Amino acid sequence: MTVVIDRSGPTAARTSPVSAAAKARGPAYVTGLYKPRQPIYPKLVHGRWRAIKWALLIATLTIYYVTPWIRWERPGTLPDQAVLVDFAGRRFYFFWIQLWPQEVYFLTGLLVLAALVLFLSNALFGRLWCGYSCPQTVWTDLFIHVERLFEGDRNARMRLDAAPWSLNKAWRKIGKHAVWLGIAFGTGGAWIFYFHDAPTLIRTFWIGQGPLTGYIFCALLTFTTYVFAGFMREQVCIYMCPWPRIQGAMLDEHSLQVTYRYDRGEPRGAHKKGADWTGRGDCVDCAQCVTACPMGIDIRNGPQLECINCGLCIDACDEIMDRVGRPKGLIAFDTDAAVEARAAGRPAIYKLLRPRTAFYGVALAAVSGAMAWGFSVRTTLDLHVLRDRNPVFVRLHDGAVRNGYTLKIVNRGFEDETVIVAFDGPPGARIKTPAAASSGASLTVVAPANEVRALRVFVTLPPQALSAPNLPASFVVRTSKAEARVETTFLSGAANTP
Amino acid sequence: MSKRESDEVTGVETTGHEWDGIRELDNPLPRWWLWVFYASIAVAAVYWVLMPSWPGLTSYSKGILGQSDRQAVVGELQALTAERGAQAARLRTASLDEIERDPELQAYAQAVGQSVFGDNCATCHGTGGVGAKGYANLRDDVWLWGGELADIHRTIQVGVRSGGPDARFSQMPAFGRDQMLTPAQVDDLTEFVVALSRRPADVAAVRRAAPVYVAQCVACHGVKGLGDQKQGAPNLTDQEWLYGSTRQAIHDQIWNGQGGVMPAWKDRFDPETLKALAVYIHANAGGR
Ligand code: SF4
Ligand code: SF4
Numbered sequence: 001m002t003v004v005i006d007r008s009g010p011t012a013a014r015t016s017p018v019s020a021a022a023k024a025r026g027p028a029y030v031t032g033l034y035k036p037r038q039p040i041y042p043k044l045v046h047g048r049w050r051a052i053k054w055a056l057l058i059a060t061l062t063i064y065y066v067t068p069w070i071r072w073e074r075p076g077t078l079p080d081q082a083v084l085v086d087f088a089g090r091r092f093y094f095f096w097i098q099l100w101p102q103e104v105y106f107l108t109g110l111l112v113l114a115a116l117v118l119f120l121s122n123a124l125f126g127r128l129w130c131g132y133s134c135p136q137t138v139w140t141d142l143f144i145h146v147e148r149l150f151e152g153d154r155n156a157r158m159r160l161d162a163a164p165w166s167l168n169k170a171w172r173k174i175g176k177h178a179v180w181l182g183i184a185f186g187t188g189g190a191w192i193f194y195f196h197d198a199p200t201l202i203r204t205f206w207i208g209q210g211p212l213t214g215y216i217f218c219a220l221l222t223f224t225t226y227v228f229a230g231f232m233r234e235q236v237c238i239y240m241c242p243w244p245r246i247q248g249a250m251l252d253e254h255s256l257q258v259t260y261r262y263d264r265g266e267p268r269g270a271h272k273k274g275a276d277w278t279g280r281g282d283c284v285d286c287a288q289c290v291t292a293c294p295m296g297i298d299i300r301n302g303p304q305l306e307c308i309n310c311g312l313c314i315d316a317c318d319e320i321m322d323r324v325g326r327p328k329g330l331i332a333f334d335t336d337a338a339v340e341a342r343a344a345g346r347p348a349i350y351k352l353l354r355p356r357t358a359f360y361g362v363a364l365a366a367v368s369g370a371m372a373w374g375f376s377v378r379t380t381l382d383l384h385v386l387r388d389r390n391p392v393f394v395r396l397h398d399g400a401v402r403n404g405y406t407l408k409i410v411n412r413g414f415e416d417e418t419v420i421v422a423f424d425g426p427p428g429a430r431i432k433t434p435a436a437a438s439s440g441a442s443l444t445v446v447a448p449a450n451e452v453r454a455l456r457v458f459v460t461l462p463p464q465a466l467s468a469p470n471l472p473a474s475f476v477v478r479t480s481k482a483e484a485r486v487e488t489t490f491l492s493g494a495a496n497t498p
Numbered sequence: 499m500s501k502r503e504s505d506e507v508t509g510v511e512t513t514g515h516e517w518d519g520i521r522e523l524d525n526p527l528p529r530w531w532l533w534v535f536y537a538s539i540a541v542a543a544v545y546w547v548l549m550p551s552w553p554g555l556t557s558y559s560k561g562i563l564g565q566s567d568r569q570a571v572v573g574e575l576q577a578l579t580a581e582r583g584a585q586a587a588r589l590r591t592a593s594l595d596e597i598e599r600d601p602e603l604q605a606y607a608q609a610v611g612q613s614v615f616g617d618n619c620a621t622c623h624g625t626g627g628v629g630a631k632g633y634a635n636l637r638d639d640v641w642l643w644g645g646e647l648a649d650i651h652r653t654i655q656v657g658v659r660s661g662g663p664d665a666r667f668s669q670m671p672a673f674g675r676d677q678m679l680t681p682a683q684v685d686d687l688t689e690f691v692v693a694l695s696r697r698p699a700d701v702a703a704v705r706r707a708a709p710v711y712v713a714q715c716v717a718c719h720g721v722k723g724l725g726d727q728k729q730g731a732p733n734l735t736d737q738e739w740l741y742g743s744t745r746q747a748i749h750d751q752i753w754n755g756q757g758g759v760m761p762a763w764k765d766r767f768d769p770e771t772l773k774a775l776a777v778y779i780h781a782n783a784g785g786r
Contacts, residue, residue: 034526034527034528034529034531034532035525035526035527035528035529036529037528037529037530232530235528235530239528239531388626389626390624390625390626390628391626391627391628391637394628394635394637394638395638395738396638396639396640396738397638397639397640397733397736397737397738398736402638402639404782434598434604434777434780434781434782435598435599435604453601454605455601456608456781456782
């Protein structure tokens with residue numbers, strides 16, 4: 001974290017900011033070389049942010065599970081699945097869009113866009129992605145919910161874990177793990193539907209005739225979901241995910257993130273009902289924000305690498321503020337600059353538009369624009385030209401010179417196309433394929449639907465056309481709807497003629 | 499070990515190292531990390547048992563799975579042959595012209611032809627097929643034995659002077675060396691051939707050589723010097739010749755009457771491969 005907050009002022013009169021939780025964890029640090037995971041028992045909270053989390057959880061999971069089942073009519077033998085990564089056929093289908101491996105730059109563009117959105121949202125609102133839509137968060141949230149259904153909320157769960165084994169404990173644990181495994185299997189199962197025709201796969205999968213990769217990936221995702229969401233949870237975010245390490249660079253003191261407003265909360269301490277609030281802060285040190293945190297941290301220690309900005313501590317604290325009769329928002333989405341300003345008695349200023357966010361915004365607009373432009377000029381016809389290198393040219397018996405080229409005519413359309421292939425160069429050129437000659441500089445071939453046709457083409461120039469050893473030329477392919485042109489050269493070696 | 503200091507904020511011991519005032523906390527590694535380490539060791543042990551891994555004095559440990567890369571390659575080659583079976587079968591039954599006209603089959607034939615050419619023909623004709631002095635250029639439109647698909651196919655099958663019963667065979671006598679003509683006659687004939695190929699020549703010499711050409715050369719090269727592909731006699735009116743087109747080269751050829759050898763390939767390759775090779779060469783010569 002790049003932000004340093006000076007809490008040495010009178011409003012933050014704390015000599016040692018060591019949290020209760022950190023103190024409690026103290027001994028574990030020194031006893032062993034390896035640190036066992038501290039179990040975290042997040043308490044269920046109710047409130048605005050929790051509600052948003054539920055809504056997003058349902059929305060993202062629905063999208064994930066339903067998408068492979070959407071059908072989309074395509075002509076001929078092409079797959080009718082709306083979203084499909086077809087490795088065997090080397091195509092990516094997304095509704096009306098069909099991407100070829102050569103167009104993988106669209107995917108690159110999409111990833112760049114996603115990264116920029118992530119950067120921008122991070123600069124504005126901190127780790128919103130982490131707290132609300134990261135799969136690790138979503139599935140962990142779901143798993144914790146299942147855990148609560150079987151074992152109860154925080155206190156009940158702590159008691160159950162401390163209790164000796166009993167029938168009651170056993171069925172709760174077994175039930176929880178069974179449901180977890182079910183969800184994990186459902187996760188892995190849904191994943192593989194993105195890569196094969198879903199209705200076919202769901203049948204062949206059960207009778208053991210699915211593709212091997214399907215079983216492998218289903219098993220892999222079942223395993224990782226079960227382990228990551230069931231057991232490792234925050235450990236994935238803290239130790240395995242690279243994002244927390246990078247995201248600090250995206251933040252500054254004007255980023256809105258879940259913040260404990262120490263200007264308002266300190267000095268903290270227990271508060272008796274009806275007692276006077278003057279001379280003290282609003283925090284009653286009830287630790288509800290700590291018990292609610294799925295990452296097991298105390299937000300009152302300031303911004304921390306572990307915090308995923310999920311806002312659950314806000315909901316927890318707001319409940320308390322309601323109860324003690326103070327205004328909500330002791331913990332809230334706020335900026336370090338604002339907190340600092342208020343602590344120093346200055347009015348808080350919020351700056352959403354900053355050089356950083358402006359830069360991300362402009363970059364975002366530029367990349368989106370480039371993508372949109374790329375998409376709008378994208379045609380179903382494409383041409384690549386490879387000129388022969390060995391030999392670069394052939395001299396014929398009458399002094400004419402012939403060059404060989406391999407044309408790759410890409411027809412991304414869903415229908416066979418009649419294509420006119422023309423050589424646009426010095427006059428007098430004759431073009432031919434091995435099978436058929438043309439009398440002039442163009443010929444007609446068929447480019448089959450959804451395929452690349454490799455076409456050997458020979459171009460012959462009469463002696464009088466050979467004005468230079470190196471003649472600029474181009475190939476043009478044309479259908480009734482589209483045209484593609486590629487520059488090339490015609491080599492004649494005219495300078496070396498004996 | 500000396501007494502270690504604790505960090506005052508977190509209460510964690512430090513390692514005692516310090517860089518620019520930053521001290522390293524001696525935080526323990528997470529335990530799951532340790533488990534992953536142990537699991538890796540376990541995987542290695544299982545691998546030793548299952549897979550070949552240890553060198554021995556005479557051989558190596560085979561592993562109980564019996565994995566062998568050599569066998570895997572053999573299996574994959576067999577699978578490849580089976581996979582190509584359908585295309586190969588079509589190549590066998592289709593006529594040469596059909597192969598050339600079907601884009602898919604042609605592409606397959608080209609691929610097969612290219613690899614066979616590279617392994618067998620490139621030694622003489624060059625990887626690009628342009629040949630060299632004494633080795634025919636297979637990329638231009640000048641053919642001794644005919645440039646039609648069927649002609650090329652036949653030449654590949656039987657070879658030239660290969661010793662086989664059906665081999666292509668042409669014979670140019672060594673007029674000078676065998677003293678069939680006088681050196682002066684050979685000189686005159688050289689001028690005659692230069693004139694045939696539409697280049698300026700010594701008119702007197704050409705006139706002297708005319709009856710000699712009629713007596714000795716017409717049978718193969720024809721009255722007009724157009725050659726005869728049935729006998730492998732080259733066309734003398736162009737300048738694309740196997741042994742060169744300079745006066746010296748022409749003189750040498752009349753004097754010595756050289757002729758090269760090309761093996762017959764029909765006993766080396768199966769019919770599909772021969773067809774593929776013919777299609778490849780024909781296509782890259784621009785077809786005819
Ligand atoms: S500190 Fe608050 S926002 Fe951060 S992870 Fe914990 S509960 Fe979520
Ligand atoms: S929930 Fe609010 S009042 Fe309670 S300890 Fe946390 S910040 Fe203080």
